[in-house]
Amino acid sequence: MAATTVPENTTKRHAGRQAGPDRRATGRGPSRKVAANLQAYGFLVGAVLCFLAFSWYPMVREFIMSFQEKKRGVTSWVGMKNLDRVYHDPFFWTAWKNTAEYTGYALVIGFALPFFVAIILNELRHAQAYLRILVYLPVMLPPVAGGLLFKYFYDPDYGLFDHILKTLHLPQSQWLDSSHTAMISVVLAATWMSMGSATLIYLAALQNIPGELYEAADLDGAGLWSKIWHVTIPQTRMVLSLMLLLQIVATMQEFTNVFVLAGGNGPENSTMTVVYMIYQYGFRYNNLGSAAALGLFLLLVLIAFSGVYTRLSRNSDQDG
């Protein structure tokens, strides 16, 4: 085993002298090993420096900044002051409630819909390529273009959506202008823009289900729903559970759509998410310490969530 894991670096210069698989057996082994290691580190150095500067060090700094304050260019330790200030911010719980609301709507609409669409597309024997391209088209728009376009559709004075509702004799909505509907309007726009990628991923998973399973279910006299419940969903469970985790973690960090569609806060702070609040602290109020402290809260919540989630899904895999 060791022979395959230890790099056998024969540079051109040395090739003539020692060109056998057992070079390590020669007396020059140690220095050769050092040289090989140095060479390997040469390949690593670019990425390591970038990780160091833009990932590892900021990670440590996130913790440090949460307990520091910078006033008139002087940085000092302030203990729990930042965490305390953020926690007692009158909008702290509003932001969490809004974030949970966004994630919840995104689960009901944004998670279920692509799976449903994928099942339908998988059944159709015609127009498959056309429908697939259609679903994926919005993903290719710049996200801000999609957001601004929906903002135009949502306008209560001249927007397309209220016009459609009116034509169908349905009650009209204030969409983004009302604190009751602003968040769900953002989620609807976000789903339209991004459901294409999830749909294609589910579609690929559905196509990997062995047809024999459905045939066996047919022989047992299973109906359509029972086939979906007992064959389709269990067979795609790995993908579904992974996508669910990724989606929740992503929607808990929502910023762009809320910012573009609802100007961040939204009516009566109804769309202010945690990440928007971080942005506000850091780059509107210029209070980077408190922004970092709020980030720490978010980090703890997301790590706790991912930990519990992976444990639960691992247990259910063992049961299944």
Next chain:
Amino acid sequence: MAATLSSPQTRTLISTATLSRRKGRITYRIVLTLVVVVFTLVFLGPLYWMVTGGFKSASEVVANPPTYIPKHPKPGNYHTAWTQLKLARLLFNTLYYAFGALAFQLVFDVAAAYAVSKLRPVFGNIILAGMLATLMIPSAVLIVPQYVTVLDLPLLHFNLIGTPWAIWLPTVANGFNIFLLKRFFDSIPNDLMHAAAIDGAGPLRTLWSIILPMSRPILGVVSIFAVVNVWKDFLWPMLVEPDPKNQPINLGINSLSQGVPENVIIAALAISAIPTLLIFLLFQRNIMSGLTAGGLKG
């Protein structure tokens, strides 16, 4: 296997036999028509509204009830949008950032993944674990300390704000790239490395002439992700590129749209959508298979 011979499609929820019955055929036709019509309306409708909205006059675009076809098409809106929102500049910036980021990621991340997978230096596994651990950290949490770091790079004390480096370099610190590349390199037999070594090839030569040509599929996936990520990013470029002149299109359109008439904004949105929609329609097969391959196994 007789069933698969009669139909080109693998067996799905509904059997071919059910579909070939009269009732099944009619239901299928109805569902198919419904799906095609609804999908066209939902996904193509907004795009139609965007393109035609760009042709409407300032009063027509905000008219209630709205018009389905522009009454007096004004192609001039597109010209106004192009010049007033400096779209050429924004599109150039986007390409510059996206392909710069792609180049840095391909060089540094491929080299690093190659080192931890094939060259295996001492502590290589610890470095790899450190890189993969960053996948656990939500990116929004790191925005603030990253911003402070870019403002004053440790030890070197460079301020990268407003330079393309602030967008390019952080993209290299991408644990997912390392994961994808390393796993692919692991699947390449070490015997090939030995054979190359016996022929006198150094590690760089081996990477270039043996590993990379075999890794085209994964390089494609990483490249698509690299370009798409830069192109979709919003908050980070907003912080590090405060000057609208230097912003990528996804951000610049939002920054520059203040005080611009609605019809010109919509024309600008339509223009901003054209390049990627074109690329997508040309390469849709590769893009769609690449995205599902990368996403599925992640």
